[in-house]
Amino acid sequence: AHPGKACGAGTCEARGSDSHTGEGGELSPVQQAFIDAGAVQCGFCTPGLVVAADELLERTPSPSDADIREALSGNLCRCTGYEKILDAVRLAAARQEGTV
Ligand code: FES
Numbered sequence: 001a002h003p004g005k006a007c008g009a010g011t012c013e014a015r016g017s018d019s020h021t022g023e024g025g026e027l028s029p030v031q032q033a034f035i036d037a038g039a040v041q042c043g044f045c046t047p048g049l050v051v052a053a054d055e056l057l058e059r060t061p062s063p064s065d066a067d068i069r070e071a072l073s074g075n076l077c078r079c080t081g082y083e084k085i086l087d088a089v090r091l092a093a094a095r096q097e098g099t100v
Contacts, residue, residue, distance in 0.1 A: 030054045030092045037088035041079035048075040053089045062093055 027035070030053050031046075040046050049072055056063055056071035063071070068089045069082070077085060094100040 028054065029095060030057065030089075033092035033095060034085070034088040037084055037091050039080055039084040039088035045075055045077040045079075049077065049085060053092060056089070057093055057096060061096060063089065 028050070030050050034040050034046060034050060034053075039049075052072050052075055053068075056067065060067050065086060068086055072082070072085060072089075091100065
């Protein structure tokens with residue numbers, strides 16, 4: 001399901017122990033994708049969404065929209081209407097796959 005995926009390009013490290021950062025000031029790939037996609041507005045929901053997205057991408061490197069919606073369904077975002085969040089997760093998935 002994810003051709004061309006290589007662990008030589010920092011992918012494994014990026015998804016290791018600091019993939020849930022927040023403490024060191026370094027953004028995880030998922031956090032960065034949320035920002036780049038404009039999926040962070042007030043930021044209230046963002047930590048929970050980032051963790052949920054991160055877990056999703058570990059299980060499912062190329063999630064469908066339905067996968068993304070389901071993974072995020074426990075997190076309410078009252079600002080973005082979720083479309084941008086879907087974009088952000090798709091962007092993170094594409095980056096992880098090396099297709100962007
Ligand atoms: Fe405000 Fe999601 S960005 S609740």
